[in-house]
Amino acid sequence: MNFSDTLLRWYRSNKRDLPWRDSKDPYKIWISEIILQQTRVDQGIPYYFNLIRQFPNIQVLSEASEQSILNVWKGLGYYSRARNIHYTAKYVVQQLNGKFPCTYKSLMDLKGIGPYTAAAIASICYNESVPAIDGNVSRVISRYYGIEDAVSTSVFKRKIQLISEQLISQNAPGDYNQAVMEYGAVICKPLAPKCEICPFYDSCFAFQNNKITILPKKKKQIKKKMRFFNYFHLVLPNNMIVIKKRLKEDIWKNLWELPLVECDKLLDYNELKTISFLNGLHQETVVLKGRKDFIHQLSHQTLNIRIFTINLSNSDFFSEKEYTFVNQDDNSYPFPRIIENFLKTY
DNA sequence: AACACGGGGAC
DNA sequence: GTCCCAGTGTT
Numbered sequence: 001m002n003f004s005d006t007l008l009r010w011y012r013s014n015k016r017d018l019p020w021r022d023s024k025d026p027y028k029i030w031i032s033e034i035i036l037q038q039t040r041v042d043q044g045i046p047y048y049f050n051l052i053r054q055f056p057n058i059q060v061l062s063e064a065s066e067q068s069i070l071n072v073w074k075g076l077g078y079y080s081r082a083r084n085i086h087y088t089a090k091y092v093v094q095q096l097n098g099k100f101p102c103t104y105k106s107l108m109d110l111k112g113i114g115p116y117t118a119a120a121i122a123s124i125c126y127n128e129s130v131p132a133i134d135g136n137v138s139r140v141i142s143r144y145y146g147i148e149d150a151v152s153t154s155v156f157k158r159k160i161q162l163i164s165e166q167l168i169s170q171n172a173p174g175d176y177n178q179a180v181m182e183y184g185a186v187i188c189k190p191l192a193p194k195c196e197i198c199p200f201y202d203s204c205f206a207f208q209n210n211k212i213t214i215l216p217k218k219k220k221q222i223k224k225k226m227r228f229f230n231y232f233h234l235v236l237p238n239n240m241i242v243i244k245k246r247l248k249e250d251i252w253k254n255l256w257e258l259p260l261v262e263c264d265k266l267l268d269y270n271e272l273k274t275i276s277f278l279n280g281l282h283q284e285t286v287v288l289k290g291r292k293d294f295i296h297q298l299s300h301q302t303l304n305i306r307i308f309t310i311n312l313s314n315s316d317f318f319s320e321k322e323y324t325f326v327n328q329d330d331n332s333y334p335f336p337r338i339i340e341n342f343l344k345t346y
Numbered sequence: 347a348a349c350a351c352g353g354g355g356a357c
Numbered sequence: 358g359t360c361c362c363a364g365t366g367t368t
Contacts, residue, residue, distance in 0.1 A: 036363040043354065043362085077352025080366075114365045134363045152347075181363050190361065191357070218360085222349080251351065298352055299361090337353065349368080357359085 003144070004167045004176060006199055011179030014186070016041075019048055026100040026125045027058050033117045034081050041185065047076050058100065061085065062093035070254060070334040079255060084112030104130045124174035131164035132177040133157075136184025142216040143188060146205030152219045225301045228266050231258040231339075232276075233309040233346070234318075235289075240325040241343075242318050243333060251298065256333045258307070259323065266293070266306045277317060285314040296338045307342060 001009070015021065018041065020032035031051055035044040050072050055061040061069070066086050073082035088110045092100055101107045103126070107118035119132035131137070138151055141160050149156040169176040187194045193212060201207045206215045234242040243256045261267070261276050269288055272278055278286060289309045296303040315325070326333060328343060335343070 033363070038351090038362055038364055039353085040355070040362050075353075077354085078364090080351065081364095084365085112365070116364055120363070132363080135361075136363065154347080178363085185363075221359085249350095253351095296353095300350060300352090347368100350366090351364105353362105355360105355362090 003200070004169055007179045007183060008169060008172065008175060010199070011175060011182055015178070015182055016186075019045060024125045026102070026121055028052065029121050029124050030100070030113075030117075031085070033120045034085055034112060035076070037081060037117070038078060039076065043076070047073070058089050058092055059098060061089040064089075066254065067332075067334065071332060074255065074334040074340065075337050079253060081112060083254065087111050088113070102126045104128055120177060123168075123177050127173060129168055129170050129173040131161065131168045131173075132181070133160055133164055134181055136181040136188075137164065137177075139190065139216050140180055140184045140188045143193075143206035143212065144200060144204050146209070146211075146215070148211075148215065148217060150217045150219065156216075222300060224298075227301055227303050228263060229303055229305045230261040230263070230267050230272060230276075231305065231307040232260075233258055233307050233342070234312045235309065235328075236312055236315050236325065239328060241328055242312075242315070242323050243326055244323050251301070252336045254334075256324075256335050257339050259318075266304055269308060272308070280317065285312060287311040287313075292342070294338060294342075303338070305338060309346070 018032075020028050023029065032044075032048055035047055035051070054072055055064055055069070064086065066083060069082050069086050070079060073079060076082075091110070092098060101110065102122070104118050104122040107113050107121055108115070113121070116132055116134050119130040122128035122130050123132060138156075138160050141147065141163055142151070142156070145159075145163055147156060147159050147163075149159065164180075167176070187198055195201050195204075195207050195212060198204070198207070206212045232242070236242075242259055244259055245254065245256050246252050247254070259277075261272060267275075269291070287310065289311055291309070292307050294303075294305040294307070296305055318325070324333075328346070
């Protein structure tokens with residue numbers, strides 16, 4: 001039996017029971033694939049249930065507010081995905097009469113859908129024979145066929161694409177695509193792959209050449225940017241706090257946070273008094289209650305975060321600006337994890 | 347081609 | 358600490 005048939009057989013008797021499996025509803029597959037972009041299955045599953053419950057179909061999603069979608073998405077990261085499914089839902093409902101595109105080519109026109117997701121939806125929902133190539137597929141193929149180019153190069157991508165086009169099942173492209181991914185996630189893992197139970201070990205290039213640990217050749221480590229966020233946790237007499245929406249093209253776009261002074265280092269209270277809005281406030285309206293520091297690691301940034309808790313007896317300064325007042329426990333505003341956790345434990 | 351974009355799980 | 362995840366959009 002050849003590679004694809006062995007893989008398909010393995011898949012059909014070993015596949016995990018995931019919530020979107022056995023569905024061919026393009027809406028559900030679409031949502032699941034967006035969630036799974038750069039996201040582990042285990043992490044995505046609860047979000048899938050929440051999204052489908054709150055937005056059971058594309059019509060409902062298209063009529064929802066972006067904030068309500070972000071509020072379900074909060075904590076999952078890569079928030080452009082949430083903004084894009086909202087944009088695309090509106091586009092499909094309003095411009096395409098609610099009919100979801102059903103070919104690889106037309107799926108590629110949708111915002112948030114790239115080559116991988118278009119192929120996944122086209123193959124799973126519409127039986128189109130196009131390979132869905134993700135990190136799992138790249139790893140499995142590069143190891144088995146000995147593709148030694150760096151994963152980031154176009155040469156690598158072209159080779160994986162070509163091999164995958166040869167391998168994909170014409171009868172069951174959706175199952176084939178999911179089989180390779182599942183195999184990469186469960187057996188041919190990045191670290192400590194289970195070569196001892198792998199049926200392909202005798203013909204696997206990497207295993208035979210002792211290159212399992214170096215294939216696929218990884219991209220070089222990116223250097224993280226260091227950033228310093230000085231936050232103000234401003235508590236009013238009625239126990240409301242001051243928050244603000246992040247609107248810039250930056251991390252956490254369209255999520256909410258506390259009033260922020262970002263600069264090249266963490267500051268102490270006296271330094272902040274001279275450069276921030278604190279300068280314009282009367283001494284007696286502001287009482288410093290506490291200070292907490294955090295280090296929040298993102299993939300591309302290290303966030304040094306300092307949060308000052310301050311009792312504020314007069315909110316006039318904030319009422320005329322782009323600030324909002326909410327209860328501490330109001331959960332209708334999507335906060336980044338670090339802010340959400342801080343407010344929850346405060 | 348390189349970079350920005352989150353958060354968390356596994357080691 | 359490091360790695361990297363069912364990738365996409367932008368420059």
